[in-house]
Amino acid sequence: MSVLSGANVSFYCDGLGAPQPEMTWLKDSKTIQPSKRTVVKTGLLQLFFVTANDVGKYTCVYKNKYGEDRKSAVLFVDGIEHAQLTAATPLAQTKSISTGTIVAIVVILVVIIAIIVGIVLYRYYHARDQTFQFAVDGSTLRPSLRSRVKNAMGKNQPASLYYNHSRDEINFDDSKPFVDHDEL
Numbered sequence: 001m002s003v004l005s006g007a008n009v010s011f012y013c014d015g016l017g018a019p020q021p022e023m024t025w026l027k028d029s030k031t032i033q034p035s036k037r038t039v040v041k042t043g044l045l046q047l048f049f050v051t052a053n054d055v056g057k058y059t060c061v062y063k064n065k066y067g068e069d070r071k072s073a074v075l076f077v078d079g080i081e082h083a084q085l086t087a088a089t090p091l092a093q094t095k096s097i098s099t100g101t102i103v104a105i106v107v108i109l110v111v112i113i114a115i116i117v118g119i120v121l122y123r124y125y126h127a128r129d130q131t132f133q134f135a136v137d138g139s140t141l142r143p144s145l146r147s148r149v150k151n152a153m154g155k156n157q158p159a160s161l162y163y164n165h166s167r168d169e170i171n172f173d174d175s176k177p178f179v180d181h182d183e184l
Helices: 082-087 099-129 145-152
Strands: 009-012 022-027 038-041 044-047 056-064 067-077 134-136 139-141 161-164 169-172
Touching: none
Parallel strands: none
Antiparallel strands: 009 044, 022 056, 038 044, 056 067, 134 139, 161 169
16 A cells, blocks of 8 residues: 555454454554554554654454464555665654645745845835935935945945035045045
């Protein structure tokens, strides 16, 4: 039987005998004990939310004082065979991640990236609209590109200005792009 991880599996096994035989379920020759995920009854074995660790050979054994009878079935989970599981490292035997979980993680990452891009674009365009403006003799001067970029990046530094005493006007010094104009 081959199933995907997370599925529920039921094995059925009927046997008759006189005197009434005792029934035992085995997995890989070891007796199966009931648990939260395993229901063991006479003639029925149920496994809930199977994982790669449930891969193996399941056997029902009917036994009385005159003998025993066995029937077996092999369970594959996510295409993993019993031989592959026994040869696998312990890391490969951990619980599988379902496709739904992977899709959810990818969707969350895409949403986070979209939000970050949106915030950056908003700050960039919002900062462009709030540039410094200085009025000189009826005309308007805008700060240099360097000052606008600093402002858009959140470095709220004053505009790079210097005062020209000979002409009584304000000038931007873009000729020295790597110099801190605040010291001029």
